[in-house]
Amino acid sequence: MSTVKLTVNGKAVAVDVEDRTLLVHVLRDHLNLTGTHVGCDTSQCGACVVHMDGRAVKSCTMLAGQADGASVTTIEGIAKGDELHPMQAAFRDNHGLQCGYCTPGMIMSAIDIVHRHGGQLDEATVRHELEGNICRCTGYHNIVKAVLDAAGRMKVSQAAE
């Protein structure tokens, strides 16, 4: 057993876990942040993507201990109160989700994609970058639309800040 200290969605937490515990299980089972999902166990589907120190990571492929001391943001932590993150709003407005299971990971990956490309995105780039997130419902058409839409919205909201 080890104690892992994290900042999750801005809040300091410490959890005692078995050394083999994965980050996703700390989030889901210990912190009750069940928005982060497990879809494949092999680091392929991206349903478990969260941000660690501002970078998208697959939380099913990291031991909790590897995240010790890090700042983790999950899907539950990106809206400002009732104000959705522009990526969340774009997924809703573009019907970028159906069953919702892959959605949190998609949104967390997509935010990272926009950040890494400085908002300069086209369809081919978005499709290539989303390779590590699998969706079985939407056929990706509206997810791609949502990410491109959000890239514009995020630029506007950054300019406003």
Add this chain to the structure above:
Amino acid sequence: MGVEGIGARVVRKEDKRFITGKGRYVDDIKLLGMTHAHFIRSPHAHAKVKAIDSSAALKMPGVVAVLTGQQLVDDKVGNLICGWAITSKDGSPMKMGAWPAMAPETVRFVGQAVAVVIADSKNLARDAAEAVVVDYEELPAVADVHAAIKAGAPQLHPEAPGNQVYDWVIGDEGATDAAFAKAANVVKLDVTNNRLAPNAMEPRAAIADYDAAEEHFTLYTTSQNPHVARLVLSAFYNIAPEHKLRVIAPDVGGGFGSKIFIYPEEMVALWASKKVGRPVKWTGDRTEAFLTDAHGRDHVTHAEMAFDANNKITGLKVKTYANFGAYMSLFSSSVPTYLYATLLSGQYNIPAIHAEVVGVYTNTTPVDAYRGAGRPEASYLIERLMETAARQLKVDPAQLRRSNFITQFPHQTPVIMAYDTGDFNASLDAAMKAIDYAGFAARKAQAKSQGKLRGIGVSCYIEACGIAPSKAVGSLGAGVGLWESAEVRVNPVGTIEILTGSHSHGQGHETTFCQLVADRLGVPISQVSIVHGDTDKVQFGMGTYGSRSAAVGLTAILKAMEKMESKAKKIAAHALEASEADIVIENGEFKVTGTDKAIALPMVALAAYTAHNLPDGMEPGLKESAFYDPSNFTFPAGTYICELEVDPGTGKTSFVNFVAADDFGRLINPMIVEGQVHGGLVQGIGQALLEHAIYDANGQPVTASFMDYAMPRADDVPSFNLSHTTTLCPGNPLGIKGCGEAGAIGASAAVINAITDAIGKNNLEMPATPDRVWRTIHAA
């Protein structure tokens, strides 16, 4: 239509919880004192279970129990059933091999459970499972249908000699033979419809909670049809009587058919919860999904089509071998028969059809309905045949289709279905225009100058949806009626709750069903709630599959609404001292037509519940229900055209354009309909290019994770160009046909027709991987 009524692109009400991480799926639920189950599964495709030694596991800390198949037998828990009876051509019933939820004696596919460990945590259960020693005696196994029907093949079930489930026929053999005898041309084709793994993103899960004081079970489960689950668990599996079993399907992360069925894991969790006296949770991992979720497709077919001298189809002969896997899953028997062969007429006038389907057991995961269920196999076969015929007869493939289209409705096919309406020319025209079919030759030449092989492929699909009416499916062997129920509750403050037996696992019912209410009453959808997925709340329902929720489920809501509105009008007329016939409903008010007299819905509702001043003899309250059983299937149809390029050096396919023109009848929410089409198209494209659940000759699965099974990813597929043509379905008052499966039904043939057009060779099996395409290009 109003901003939130029928036809409006209303943003989904349910989205907020999903985009903020507040969805509530089964694995998100924790109960006090909950234990965790881990199944011990066979590593062998076929073996005798000689002994199970759990003594070491039972000594491990946190282990509550290790339960085996023999204990299930001892407790008289029933075997899994198949709910659709099929009769072979010799009059004998289908041969159903016994399928216990955990195998006491013989395992017949890799992944079949033999025991379960119940422990305080998931990790402890998993650790303890490693310590359980199962002694297997391996038996010869067979995975391929042709190998399974050979003399001397390993035999799976004593009930099914020769591994044959059934040998079933449909159509008029004599008339078909006569058509072939007179044919000017005969086109022949062998096709394999590759086995697929459904792969909803949420793995299956179950939590069973037994209350010993009340002798009552609660089951949280990843189900598309919780009421059917309760019925089957009660009536056939001897778990508990229906009033002592509550089944809840909360948010469910995709289904595509795979969550229709009642699986061993739910049964075992319920039984184990009573045995250990604590709640039991099981959440599958992805490999368990590959091993145990019912697979789809897996047909091997030889077909021949007869043409007269004018290129009119005169006959069709089909022989299909359908791989059932090791056991008959819940609706498996109906998929390659009444959901497949009844659609073999496609969009075409075919005077004579004869089809024979041989169902075969193999040592593989059971096969059942997966998005489209039988109809993709039929559509793929017919559309590959039409393309093959066009090439052989040297006519334009679009024109060959057009000259054989059914244009008069209703149309009785030779294989049971009576198409009610359609306009196949309209959807073909729309798709050809959208892709600039006329300009293709120039684009092909241009691509050739750049060293690329460009091809175009047409697919004109039709499907039978709704999966109804009850009388018809009953006459064909279905074990249940396939109606839908609804209840409309107007609360005393005028808000509305709609209870439905349909289940949403991505389809957006919480929005579309509200749109009907908004349309009829003129109230905002924020005042309407949809209640579904809980047998304690909704009395009964048949669930969601077969593109049936709008055509059947929403019509049931309409019927209940009409009853509610009728009563509300009486109350309004009484309050306004007007004639009931003069009352109209507009903008949430009941108005006396031609006057300014009106009473708002909340006041009508309040009057219904205070009951201080109701018409004489009227019962208080404002709540109505309806059961709706449609008069026919619905027949969505359309044309998909795919244009792509093949790199002859690598065999890699790149999409240039993909257009879809669908006729779904009336659309409730076009945004949601388009989403359904996009998703279906990618499942069809996935089958055509990427996906294949592969077994080796000994029944070992080769593709049991996302590392091995190629799921379509964002950069594998294009964006789509969609359009709609409309003929309203005459079979239901809303004119809806359904849209959930069309994409998966029509897309794969369009892709393979395009690739084979590009490379100039007709024979190419799915999935058309670069390797396979390259080999086909360069084959002698």
